[in-house]
Amino acid sequence: MEEQEPICNTPPFNEDAWIKLILLLSDTQDWLNELVNVVVMQVPMKNRKRLLRKTYYLTVSSLAHILERHYYKIHRHPETSKFTIPVPEILSYLRDISAETGIPIDGSLDFRRTVDVHKVIGFDRNQLLTTYITVLTDSGGQIKTPFPGPHFTLQAEGPHGGL
Secondary structure, three states, X not given: OOOOOOOOOOOOOOHHHHHHHHXXXXXXXXXXXXXXXXXXXXXXXXXXXXXXXXXXXXXHHHHHHHHHHHEOOOOOOOOOOEEOOOHHHHHHHHHHHOOOOOEEOOOOOOEEEEEEOOOOOEEOOOOOEEOXXXXXXXXXXXXXXXXXXXXXXXXXXXXXXXX
């Protein structure tokens, strides 16, 4: 039998402290997930739970991204497309778009859904009014970003596409 090479602990690995940290992080994640559910349930719309399904879901990080980057009341990222409709309406459209089949994005594991909602919902990245919403999700169904307007191919438009 070969001799096993000793494990080098530089810096030293404190397993007890590490286990406590993992358990604390797990409890904190569970608590944060519960808070997200409470926050989503406060939005005045029907069928809110459809935004939290395992196959198509909105995380609080994605929601923060939507608000910071694509909501007209937040004056950051002026070069991006912006929603000009109220947040509950944005979330209602995201919920309804879950019924659409995701189309794979070339060169990525992500999917897109682009829907014409037949109502002006904001302006696209070219600052033109649009009735289209595009939702990008990862392969697990997590909503990465929705934005007003169509999705542009990565090759033609650079690394951020319609983001």
